[in-house]
Amino acid sequence: MEARPHGAVSEVTKMRDSKRIVLAVIGSLLVVSGAAAWWGVSAADSGARAYRPTTRYYTLEAVEVEWAIAPGLVYRAWTYNGTIPGPQIEAIAGDTVVVTLVNGLDTIASLHVHGLGYAISSDGSFESGAYAMPGENYTYTLTSDRRAIGTWMYHDHVARSEAMDDALGEMDVGEEMFMNSIEGIEKGMYGAIVVRAPQERRVDREYVLFMDEYLPEYTNITPPEGMEMYAGFNGKTWPANPTLFAYVGETVRFRLISIGTESHTFHLHGHKWVDEASNRWVDTKQVGPFETYTFTIVAGENGPGEWLYHCHDLMHLMEGMEGMFVVEPR
Ligand SMILES: [Cu+2]
CATH class of the missing domain: 1.20.5 (Single alpha-helices involved in coiled-coils or other helix-helix interfaces)
Known part of the structure; x- marks a missing residue:
């Protein structure tokens, strides 16, 4: 411990x-x-029109579903609302977000968010007590200010199967250590949170891509010999990863989220973008576990085509982290 x-x-x-x-x-x-003057959202913001913050309500139901990461590769997933990722939570800086978690699982379940503000009663960890018993609800209240602008994620923090309980019991490490659990996340309990500035610069299209691995110990999906696991985007793996689309000349914002236990190195063929942190042109970016990364490109700078996007960790690429960005002439 x-x-x-x-x-x-x-x-x-x-x-x-x-x-x-x-x-x-x-x-x-x-x-x-x-x-406080900098991150507070007020009508006094330099020359900007006043934004009146609002309260946004979401209901997320923790449910078990059959989920295919690709045709023929199916497992019993734990999800929010039956999809991986779960529904996207949207807010404008200054908003309050109220999420009611309805727990349809046989285990305790919770919601833990990154990026927003919350009292300990909305923390979602085991220690906070902010989780829902099977068949019950729990409501989380989240706040946002200017520091929350960007890409974040929510995920479960406590869900754990009896099988996992038994396995941990055999390890005899004492009860306290494993009160929190990654089983919910590994089985699919996560989703994106996007907080926008009141005067966000508009783009033509926006894509959120979760980068994840599907570990056999949680999915019971056995990878081919020589592969440790399958990996991919938005709950899928090759050839089922999302196909993205844009017309030449459109601005496209990517919001990347690494959600598993591995770092992923996102690469997009045929396009470059300015990395905000370094102010350099890049075409590849490493995103560590539970980190996010946002960037904007102009589609088709090298012309139309079926441009690959993939993880540049070559093992992950072999394990299925490859999809298509289709750019068509206008
Ligand atoms: Cu990767």
């Missing part, structure tokens, strides 16, 4: 009498008040 940072706590206690604490508090108050 991971040790709690007791050392850090005692360091703070030792410093309590020091004037440095007073100075640090004053300093952080100044930082917070300055930052």
Whole structure:
């Protein structure tokens, strides 16, 4: 079991009498008040029209379904609303999002979000108690500000089968360690959250691509000899990965999300884009587990065609991480 940072706590206690604490508090108050002006969403935003934040309501039902990652490759998936990924949650910075989780599984289930704000009662971890018992509901309240603008994900944090319980029991590692579970995520319980700026720059098309692996221990889908697993996009694998489409000259925004235990190196043939972090032109980007990456291209800069997109980890490519971006003349 991971040790709690007791050392850090005692360091703070030792410093309590020091004037440095007073100075640090004053300093952080100044930082917070300055930052609040930047990330708050208000009518005073520089020259922008006022956006009136609203509350958006979603219902997600945790359900088990038969899910095919490709023709003939089927497993009993755990999902939100019967699809992988689950429904996309949309908000504009400043909005409140209220999600009711209806638990139709035989196990406890939860919702944990990245990027938005929430009280501990909407955390979704086992320790927070913010999960739904089988057959029951749980409601999560999430807030957004300017820091939330971008691509994020939601996922389960607690769902676990009896078979997994038994397997963990045999490992005899003690009960506490495995109160949280990755089984829900590995079986398909995830979806995208997109938070937009009130005055977002419009694009012609937008695609969200989850990059994931389908581990045999969770799917019971056995890969061919020499392959560890199948892998792919949006709950699919080759040849069933999503086919994306655009006309030449259209702006297309990609929102990439790595959701499993592996890093994925996304590559799109025939196109380059400016990487915001480095301000450099790139055509490949590595996205670590539970990281996201957003970029925008102009479709068909090298002409129309059936352009490949794929993971450039060559094992993952062999395991099925390859799809088509079809660009047609106008
Ligand atoms: Cu990959």
